[in-house]
Amino acid sequence: MAQVLEFKLPDLGEGLTEAEVVRWLVEVGDVVAVDQPVVEVETAKAMVEVPCPYGGVVTARFGEEGSELPVGAPLLTVAVGAEPGGAVSGGAPEEPAERALQTAAEQAAAEESSGNVLVGYGTAAAPARRRRVRSVRVSAPSAATPSAPAPPAPAVPAPPASDGPVPVISPLVRKLARENDVDLRSLVGSGPDGLITRADVDSAVKAGAVGQQARATTTPAPAAAPAGAPAGSREDTQAAGFTRHPLTGLRGLVADKMSRSRREIPEATCWVDADATELLAARKAMNAAATGADGTQKVSLLALLARISVAALTRFPALNSSVDMEAREVRQYADIHLGFAAQTPRGLVVPVVRHSQSRSTESINTELIRLTESARAGTLTPGELTGGTFTLNNYGVFGVDGSTPIINHPEAAMLGVGRIVPKPWVHQGELAVRHVVQLSLTFDHRVCDGGTAGGFLRYVADCVEQPAVLLRSV
Structure with missing residues (x-):
């Protein structure tokens, strides 16, 4: 005798409350194994294949492709212990028998499910609450998805x-x-x-x-919408002088996070101009020394700036923190998980280079390349987009000199880097044309004062101007 178990959309990551059904991977009547992916969903952060923790026959699917489902909504039901095309007989039992069968169903679900819906983001192995055992007849696969209850x-x-x-x-x-x-x-x-x-x-x-x-039927409308245009349509809003662009998906998540950052964090920004001529020369020398025969990749400027940021955080660990106002405490992290802002076709994302303090410049460079390629392809996992402790934002690639970055909540600081351009500069007591960059640091004034923030930024600028300064900390 089979028990019908309901699988709900699990929690897919920090701050994610809904997901869009992109593609179903199974049909009604299909036999699924434990941890087999059954649906592909898109969250505001990544595309994810969701595995089912039960093994059995799919009896129903909920949600059409393209529809959005909240976390906790039913995804599908699975008849555990049923054979394809077989029948699950028997009527609804009375309460004492139902209670006994429910216990058996929970034990069977625990034995036939792994609980690893998504590593770090999954559901428990088997729901502990009571679920009514239903009698169903499993039919052959159907082309049409049954409608939701x-x-x-x-x-x-x-x-x-x-x-x-x-x-x-x-x-x-x-x-x-x-x-x-x-x-x-x-x-x-x-x-x-x-x-x-x-x-x-x-x-x-x-x-x-x-x-x-x-x-509205008793009140004359100020202006009629074009024939056939539904209320709130593009034509309707254009007639009113504006168009609607919903804040959903990644754009909505970014909006929520930026609003929360500005609302909760008392931020301040300091900035400094630095002569990056020697840093560019050091990068050129590093890449010239690499033959490339062993597959060595050229070191990017972002990798050097990331390495400098890690060294600065090691000297000024107060900026590698977050604030919990409910507990009224500052949490200073031992590991440096360095996020970097990346612009993709889907919008702005912040992949994270984990344990950056234990990586070499070459290791950081390799990870930056891998994460950037995944970001552009839209294949980053939720784990690669969460857990950052400090963010590096190279907005100079957009051709701008400076900015006042908004802190990536709940972090405590963000380093911004403008474009590097030739400018008149006093070098060794003489006026010369040097490659100059503007650096800006936005920091949470609750974790430190201006002295710490200024010291951090000055150290970064010194490393940019004289890369040999890094040799003292490696």
């Missing part, structure tokens, strides 16, 4: 509560209500113990839209 009935408005907590767990539900001006206190949840779900908010939004349309 009917949504719960619209929530019935209740008198607003003046105090007390609002029964909402999901931050996605709160965000959806906030964006659509829905008062959560006016809703009665359809979930367990009155929990307000996304379906309740969607119903309230639809009810509000119906009310607005009803009022």
Whole structure:
């Protein structure tokens, strides 16, 4: 006898509350093995193949390709112990028998699932809560994906509560209500113990839209939209003098993170001009010395700046920190996980070179190349985009001299590097044309004062002007 287990979209990483279904890898009726990828989803950070922790026959899929699902939403159901095309007989048992069967189902799920949905981001091996054992008949693979279960009935408005907590767990539900001006206190949840779900908010939004349309029939519109254009369409908004560009996916994640950084971090910026002529000469000499016959890659300027940043953080570790205001403490990290800003066709991402303090310049260079190629291809994993402790931002590639970077929350600082251009410069007491670069450091004033930040930036500038300074710290 088979038990039907439900697999839900797992937590895919830090701050990610939803994912878009890009491509289903299995059909209804297919037999899947434990940890077999069943769907490819795209988050705001990366493309991920999600493996199923159960082995059995797929009985249903939820979510069409191109649709977005919140974390915790059902992805598919699997009949564990069923044979393809076979039947799972028996009616719904009474409560005592159901309880016994549920225990057996949980044990079977634990034995037939690994729990490794995504390393570091997966779900537990088997849900501990009660799940009703359903009777199903598994049919042959179908070309059409069965529709998702009917949504719960619209929530019935209740008198607003003046105090007390609002029964909402999901931050996605709160965000959806906030964006659509829905008062959560006016809703009665359809979930367990009155929990307000996304379906309740969607119903309230639809009810509000119906009310607005009803009022619109009695109020003349200021300007008619073109025939056949739905409300809020491109033609409609252009007539109003603007177009809509939703902040979703990667763009939405960047917007949320930047807003939070500016809202929570009391940042300050200091900057200095440095003569990078000797750094360019050192890079040229390093690359000329490499024959390339052994596959050695040329050292990039970004790799040298990364190596300098790591040396500076070793001397000024206060900037390799984060702040927890709830615990009222500064967390200073022993390892330096260096992030670097990379512009890709999907938008701005920050891959992380982990354990940079234990890497040589050549090792850092190799990892930068690998991560940059993966970023452009859109194949970075969530683990390669999270966990940074300090960020290097080379905005000089865009042809600008300087900037005041926004700190990559929850880090404590970011080093910005402008373009390197020939400028008049006093060198050894004489006016000469030298290659000059502007360096800027934005730092969290809670972790240190100007003396530490200035010392860090001055050390970076000294290493840029005289790369031999690095020999004292390697």
